[in-house]
Amino acid sequence: KLGVSRTPVREALRLLQRDGLVDFQPKRGATARQLLRESEVEEIFRLRRLIQLDCAPETVANLTAEELRQMGACNAACREAVEADDADTFFLHYDRFNLLLLEGCKLEMYIRMLMRLEHLDPITSVVGGSEERPAAQYRRIAISTWEGRRRSLSEHEAIAAALRRRDLAAYTAALRRHTESCDMACREGLRKL
Numbered sequence: 361k362l363g364v365s366r367t368p369v370r371e372a373l374r375l376l377q378r379d380g381l382v383d384f385q386p387k388r389g390a391t392a393r394q395l396l397r398e399s400e401v402e403e404i405f406r407l408r409r410l411i412q413l414d415c416a417p418e419t420v421a422n423l424t425a426e427e428l429r430q431m432g433a434c435n436a437a438c439r440e441a442v443e444a445d446d447a448d449t450f451f452l453h454y455d456r457f458n459l460l461l462l463e464g465c466k467l468e469m470y471i472r473m474l475m476r477l478e479h480l481d482p483i484t485s486v487v488g489g490s491e492e493r494p495a496a497q498y499r500r501i502a503i504s505t506w507e508g509r510r511r512s513l514s515e516h517e518a519i520a521a522a523l524r525r526r527d528l529a530a531y532t533a534a535l536r537r538h539t540e541s542c543d544m545a546c547r548e549g550l551r552k553l
Contacts, residue, residue: 398547405543408477412539413532415465420528423464431460431520438513442506450509457516464523502546515541 373390376382382390396404412419423431434457441450462474503512515538522530 396550398550401546401550402543404477405539405546408474409536409539411470411473411477412462412535415467415470416532416535417528418465418467418470419461420523420526420531422466423460423523427460427464428520428524431457431516431523434460435513435517435520438509438516442510442513445506447509454512454516457520461519502542502549504549508545511541512538 373382373384377384377390382392384390434453437453438450438457441447441453458478462478463471465471503509515534518534519531519538522534
């Protein structure tokens with residue numbers, strides 16, 4: 361119908377499977393992955409924390425003044441979205457902050473690994489559903505309440521403040537608190553499903 365050859369579609373599905381975004385099931389074909397198990401969520405956050413903490417010195421040293429300004433603007437926009445009860449705008453700027461942070465180390469291989477984890481990250485990924493269970497966006501599970509979003513935003517603000525001061529110890533402490541908080545909130549949210 362779309363005029364696309366099967367070969368590139370098959371290859372694209374294999375790449376998505378390799379990245380953990382698609383499952384192949386006998387006699388059903390490819391389907392979007394289902395909800396992660398709690399142990400998988402824990403692994404994703406553990407890996408992300410290890411990589412981000414390992415490149416923390418580079419992040420502190422390499423983030424530009426413009427990137428720091430943009431991070432501040434993202435936090436300000438998130439704060440306004442919280443006050444307006446606008447979840448879509450909140451997550452738009454929340455994601456932008458995370459992308460700036462992720463790319464801040466300026467280390468290509470680290471960024472690639474973090475981006476692969478980002479595709480699996482329970483806060484940012486969307487997974488397929490079924491007739492019984494609709495598609496779930498983990499972020500809506502992990503930081504589903506405005507209280508949780510305020511907490512996450514305050515953690516982002518602490519990260520940004522430490523980065524503006526170029527304070528490596530404060531940055532790593534704030535980053536560790538944030539990733540652990542997100543990990544716990546996500547696993548708790550999954551248990552309630």
